[in-house]
Amino acid sequence: MTFLERIGGQHGLETILADFYRRVSADPMIGFLFKGKDLGRLVALEVQFTARAFGASIDYEGRGMRLAHAALRVSGGQFDRRMRILEETLRDHAVGADVVEAWLGHGRALRRAVVVDACEPPTASGAGLTSVGRSP
Ligand code: HEM
Numbered sequence: 020m021t022f023l024e025r026i027g028g029q030h031g032l033e034t035i036l037a038d039f040y041r042r043v044s045a046d047p048m049i050g051f052l053f054k055g056k057d058l059g060r061l062v063a064l065e066v067q068f069t070a071r072a073f074g075a076s077i078d079y080e081g082r083g084m085r086l087a088h089a090a091l092r093v094s095g096g097q098f099d100r101r102m103r104i105l106e107e108t109l110r111d112h113a114v115g116a117d118v119v120e121a122w123l124g125h126g127r128a129l130r131r132a133v134v135v136d137a138c139e140p141p142t143a144s145g146a147g148l149t150s151v152g153r154s155p
Pocket of ligand 1 (some may be wrong): 065097126
């Protein structure tokens with residue numbers, strides 16, 4: 020059985036991700052980022068995105084991770100919080116440990132695309148920390 024089959028296929032994936040988005044959107048630390056967002060749309064897109072990561076040959080109709088999250092200016096702490104909520108959700112849905120590990124590993128690999136690194140200037144040419152200590 021594939022990982023996707025073990026969590027009940029696309030339908031099972033949708034059940035898990037609907038619960039996950041309910042939790043993140045109600046979370047005291049990161050819930051505000053989801054205010055006013057169409058959660059049904061986000062669940063549908065993340066179902067596609069995750070199913071593909073698990074090898075399903077279906078289309079992903081959303082934006083790339085960097086573009087989708089750029090305006091949110093997600094911090095490392097917010098990213099970690101989302102990963103923790105994902106881990107808790109997967110355990111509560113009795114997802115097998117090896118599937119959880121693969122799923123979380125796939126998420127962790129996206130960190131650099133999603134998180135805005137506070138140590139980087141906003142643009143290569145923009146004034147940022149690289150200009151500290153230099154004469155104007
Ligand atoms: C592994 C990490 C992540 C994955 C796989 C992921 C996945 C996605 C996907 C598939 C979308 C829809 C793309 C689109 O709108 O076209 C999305 C949008 C969004 N994500 Fe993430 N995400 C991740 C991390 C985060 C984090 C850390 C946060 C906040 C703490 C976050 C908050 C949001 C919000 C608020 C949107 C809606 C953006 C908008 O419509 O303006 N995501 N994400």
